[in-house]
Amino acid sequence: EAQVTQNPRYLITVTGKKLTVTCSQNMNHEYMSWYRQDPGLGLRQIYYSMNVEVTDKGDVPEGYKVSRKEKRNFPLILESPSPNQTSLYFCASSLNRVETEAFFGQGTRLTVV
Amino acid sequence: DAKTTQPNSMESNEEEPVHLPCNHSTISGTDYIHWYRQLPSQGPEYVIHGLTSNVNNRMASLAIAEDRKSSTLILHRATLRDAAVYYCILRDYDTDKLIFGTGTRLQVFP
Numbered sequence: 461e462a463q464v465t466q467n468p469r470y471l472i473t474v475t476g477k478k479l480t481v482t483c484s485q486n487m488n489h490e491y492m493s494w495y496r497q498d499p500g501l502g503l504r505q506i507y508y509s510m511n512v513e514v515t516d517k518g519d520v521p522e523g524y525k526v527s528r529k530e531k532r533n534f535p536l537i538l539e540s541p542s543p544n545q546t547s548l549y550f551c552a553s554s555l556n557r558v559e560t561e562a563f564f565g566q567g568t569r570l571t572v573v
Numbered sequence: 574d575a576k577t578t579q580p581n582s583m584e585s586n587e588e589e590p591v592h593l594p595c596n597h598s599t600i601s602g603t604d605y606i607h608w609y610r611q612l613p614s615q616g617p618e619y620v621i622h623g624l625t626s627n628v629n630n631r632m633a634s635l636a637i638a639e640d641r642k643s644s645t646l647i648l649h650r651a652t653l654r655d656a657a658v659y660y661c662i663l664r665d666y667d668t669d670k671l672i673f674g675t676g677t678r679l680q681v682f683p
Contacts, residue, residue, distance in 0.1 A: 471633070473606040491669050492657075502658075503617070510669065518670070550616050552671070558605045558664040562671060564616030 466551050466565035473541055473572055474540050479534045481568050485572030489563075490556040491519065492534040496525065496547040498569075504548065509534055510556055541572040577661045582678040584679065585651045587614045593646040593677050595661030600641050603666035607647045608635065610657040611676070617660065 464485045473479055485492065493508035495518075505518030509528040520546040523545055534553075538545060548569050554562040580594040580612040585591040597606065607622040621628055622633045623644070628635040648655055658676040665672060 465634055493670070495673075500675075502675045505670055508668070508670065514666075537674050553615075554669070556669060558603070559622065561607075561619035561622065562609075562617075564618070567614075568618050 462563060464553050464563050465535075466563040466568050468568060469566065470569050471568070471571070473568055475542055475572055476540050478516050479538050479570075481538075481549060481551075481570070483534045483536065483553075483565060484532050485534075485551075485553040485563065487533065487553060487563065488531065489553040490531070491562075492528065492551065492553045493525070494534070495550045495552065496520065497550060506536070506549075519561060525533045541570075543572050546570060546572050576672065577663060577674045577675045578663050579659075579674055581675070582680065584680045584682065585648075587653060589649050591648040591651045591655070591679065591681075592660075593648075593659050593679065594643065595645070597661070598642045598662055599665070600663055602649045604663040605626050605666075606635070606637060606641075606644050607658045607662040607671065609635070609662060609663050609671075610655075611660070612654075612657045620659070622664070651679075651681045653681050653683065655679065 466554045495503040495504040496561045497503045504520045507526040510514045551565040552562045608620040609617040611617045624637045636645045660676040
């Protein structure tokens with residue numbers, strides 16, 4: 461089954477404690493991206509990757525890092541989380557073409573206290 | 574980035590057709606029009622996409638204006654499971670980015 465898998469689904473952490481949210485896809489997609497969703501602001505792109513070892517900033521990259529060492533994985537790293545990073549996070553993947561559909565993960569709800 | 578404008582909310586009765594409008598007056602010639610929906614507590618789900626011509630699939634139809642400045646997602650017979658937030662999105666040709674707006678919350682009544 462084609463899918464994008466995020467882990468964990470829920471996470472409560474404290475300010476400053478480094479964390480990683482994993483994202484994995486099984487469709488051999490080149491393109492992967494991370495979004496955060498906040499009430500009233502919709503989904504905003506954090507980072508994206510058009511292929512292995514190629515990453516670029518989205519609209520709200522501050523406070524986040526990503527890596528793309530393998531095609532299937534695209535982890536989101538928060539080196540020093542702060543309360544304003546409390547949000548719902550989604551990973552997405554697709555082929556590298558604008559005419560193709562994107563697949564989204566189920567989301568990770570992060571709370572930073 | 575080209576943006577889209579959608580009504581905040583719409584209502585429908587079950588079994589009736591629903592027409593969800595979207596304006597994208599600053600669309601460029603290479604932007605694809607995508608529609609996604611997000612059910613409660615789930616990630617966005619692909620519905621349909623198109624460039625210039627009208628498109629049909631098993632979920633919906635997409636009608637695109639001749640000047641491409643607007644489009645309409647058509648659900649032919651709404652069901653309770655179609656209650657969701659529907660996003661009209663332009664996919665950027667250069668970055669492949671999906672540029673989300675605030676979407677239309679569709680309520681379906683029995």
